[in-house]
Amino acid sequence: MMDIVIRNGQVYDGTGNPWMKADIGIRSGKLAAIGDLKGEQGRTEIDAEGLAVCPGFIDTHVHSDLLCTKPDIHHVKVLQGVTTELLGQDGISVAPVSEHTKPLWQQQLRGLNGDIGDWPWNSVDDYLRFLEQADLSGNVMYLVPHGAVRTLVMGFEDRKATPEELSRMRELVELAMREGAVGVSSGLVYPPNVFADQAELIEICKGAAAYNGCFVVHVRSESSRFIEALEEVIEAARQSGVRLHISHFKAIGGANRHKFADALALMDKERANGLEITFDQYPYMAGSTVLQTILPPWMHEEGAAQCLVRLADPEIRERIKRDFLHNDNFENWVKNCGWGNIVIASVASERNRQWEGSSIAEIALLKQVDPADAAFDLMIEEQGAVSMVVHWGEEEDVMQAMKHPLQLFGSDSIFGSKPHPRLYGTYPRVLGRYVRELQTLSLPQAIRQMTGAPAQLLRLKDRGLLREGMFADVVVFDPQTVADRSTYSNPLLEPVGIACVIVNGTIAVRNGAFTGVTAGRVIRAAGTGSA
Template identity: 65%
Template sequence: MYDVLIQNGLLCDGTGNPWTKLDVAVKDGKIKKVGKLQGSAAALTIDAAGKVVSPGFIDPHVHSDLWCTRPDVHHIKVLQGVTTELFGQDGISVAPVTEATKPLWQKQLKGLNGDFGDWPWESVDDYLRFLEQAKLAGNAAYLVPHGNIRTIAMGFDGREATEQEIEEMRLLVEEGMRQGAIGVSSGIQYPPCVFASKAELIAICEASAKYDGSFVVHIRNESNLSLEALEEVIDAARHSGVRLHVSHFKVCGSINRDKWQRALQLLDDGRAEGIEITFDQYPYTAASTVFSAILPPWMHDGGTEEMLARLQDRTLRPALKHEMLTNGEYDNTVRNNGWGNIVIASVASEANKHLEGKNVQEIGELRGIDPADAALDLLLEEKAAVTMVIHWGVEEDILQAMTHPLQMVGSDGVFGGKPHPRLYGSFPRVAGRYAREQNTFPIWEAVRRMTSAPAQFMRLKDRGLIREGNWADIVVFDPSKIADRATYDDPLQTPVGISHVLVNGQLAVQDGIFTGVTAGRVLRR
């Protein structure tokens, strides 16, 4: 007898082939049989008539690194069909750390990953062991974050690394890969990764490539210098032999719309010369990140404490405010989008909770001061534990990238406060708004971009496809009803149309409700 039998559904197996009418049987956590299975016995039978049966969705860009240990909150991911996530993004995460760097990273990441008290780990292996003891609603894989190894090698110094420091970083990446990471990540817009040279990037990529790992990167600039930034990481992949994956692909700002097609062409050209390149994208015209990213790179030299000290120095304010409005040499959120398009998503203090959901222009008006001063004051008041949503683009450009063959879906979801709706809605939005309502692609192609495409990039050999012998991560959804409900004004809304979700063969979602089952596993390289 099978554990679970899913019958009468439209099987979209993850390959991108059109649906077939085949049943799926699950036994001992894995897909035991795919075929015509009428009359078979099972402990649980799910009638999927009129519904799509899909592999579990795989989110290749998340910030659930600590929130995953809170299934009472984190279960919002399985409610939208996500059964596997990739942590350690943007070069800034929770491991590896040392006794010296741990408190610095706890402060640096408080706004992004939340405050969960002490971290009882140092190495990548320690962290993954910690997750293996936690109750996880979904599966978790990890990337070695560039920023973490850089601070171990040289602290938060705002300078290029020496040859000796670069070699230490190379060895730290290799150690993390041996301990189970599937690649290395960098966020070359964020401190301390922003200070890295091309030689440093090539070295960490070589370390990842040695273990068939990937280079997952938030490029140095996603706006006016986006083409140059893409060329930089493509060249790093070219010289290192690493597989390149570009995080949350976009070109920000109306003045940069002409760069979208050229950016996609650069990726195609890299593929044509033999570099394995992919990218993920969330289906929205707004971004979200830490609020301190509004500051120019020099403000971050030395880490969060040094940054806050500079913010307290009023003599620096005039020049700083002018640079934020005019400097185009870094990925300048303020210059590219304006204060009215930058919305506060979360703060740490109760005193400023009323500012969540307001843009910086409005906050300046509320306080009767210049919006730049309001922004800098808020960073000081919250000790930089603030996140933001940035409205940067138009849907026409989103569709250019969404229909590109190298694209896969990734949420880049950030928890806390009044978050970007992508946290609750990315995957059902692709299946509902784009596949069904706009006919952007057939539903089976939408499924491929959410399942086997990220599985291939992550080198997950037994997930991402409905195939006998694979782990039974499975989603059952109604293609006529699946939809995201989260909005910018009301982002904490779960989707509709997803009835059942299995994680490693166990029922995590039944009739659209989280069952409390925590069957997720840590997926080591």
């Protein structure tokens, strides 16, 4: 007797192979049998006639590090077929911390990761144990964040690390890897990562490479210096021996569109030369992060609290405005995209809830102030807990990168009152718009880029494919109707066409609705006591 039998589906195994007609039997959380199961019975029977059956989707870029513990909020991910998420992104996450650095990161991350109250952890092991005791709707994995490690060693100082500090950072990365992290991340536009040089990147990458981990990185520039920024992390990967994964691949602003092709060619060249490199991408032409990211790096020294103090100084405001107009030495969202394309996604207080969904240009016009001052005032009033959506590009560029064999899908989803629509829509949007409607990808290709390919990046040996003996993370969907419904103006609409989602052999979504079952697990790196 099987726990679950899925019958009559078109089975896509996650490798990119065409579908095959097969039944799937699930027992004790594992894929027990795949084939003709007419002689088997299941306690639960699912008729998948006319439907696609594939591995659960692996989201390679999320910011669910805290809210994954709140299934009433977080279940929007499993509703779109995501059964595993990679936490700890952009070098800015919740562990490791100390009693001294914890308050800094709690304030720094409020606008990105949300707020669940006290953090009863310091080490990566502590944090993963906390997650293991939580109700998780899906599985989670963790990258040790560069910024958290750097802060433990040298705070938010804007300077190069000494040889002794580099050695200590590498030791901390190695410790986190032993505790279960699957790699190291950095975000070279975010403090304090932005203050690091290439030598520092090489050392933290050596710490991950020593334990077969990956380096997942938001490069220093995705606009005017995009190619140079790619070359920087490629060299760090080459010298450290780590495998390299580029986060949310894009070229920001019309003046930089040609760099899509140049960057793809560079990655092809490095692959040919023996460097294992991949990238992820979300299927939208706008990004989302915290509003403070628009500020130049020198504003972030000593952390968020000091940044907010500086923002109240009129002379400093004028210096920032000059940077917005003329400085290309940082990721200048204002210069590259304009105030009209920077939209407020969420705030922490009711006082400013009215601005959610409005651009900075619109807010400034209504308040009759300079757009920069409108942004500065909002950051101060919300104590930095403001997220934004930034419209940066064209769909044909997104499609060009999507078709590349090194591409994986990642939502980069951030929770909020009026979030980016990718939080609710990423995977159904790929399957509906880019597979069925535009035929940018074939269905087997898209499924591979959501399942088998990210499993390879993360060295998952028992997920990401449909193979007997693997964990039963499975999605059943209708290729003819699957679609996202979330939009920039109405982003909280759930997708359609995802019929059933199974996490570790337990039905988490049935008939398109969350069942309330929380069967997710913490997946630690191989050899560190995987749950």
